[in-house]
Amino acid sequence: MTVPEYELRMKAYQLQMLDRQYEIHMQAWANVMAGQTKKGRPVFRTFEKFFNYRKAEQKILGKKQKQPSDTKNLQNWIANFNS
Known part of the structure; x- marks a missing residue:
């Protein structure tokens, strides 16, 4: 087995474990x-x-995740604050 092939298999295994984590979290x-709520509302809304x-x-x-702009962060904060 070559090094690139090994790396590809490791990445595939990590993605398989991610799918398992997704099922557990779901x-x-x-x-x-x-059942679990905080003051009548769910702890996590989404x-x-x-x-x-x-x-x-x-x-x-x-891959790098695109960071939201400061304006978007402020809008999210205001929306969550008013909820």
Whole structure:
């Protein structure tokens, strides 16, 4: 087995483990939504806030995630503050 082939197999294994983590987090998310709340509201409002699959995948693949602009961060903060 060559080094590039080994690296490719390792990346495939990591992606397979990521899919398994996704399944585990999806089950945990379903459990949270079924009962656990904080002051009558869910602790995590979206699944992506609970587990960001795309971010984890990009980390494995070595891709950089595009950072949102400061304006977008401010808008998100205001929206969450008013909720």
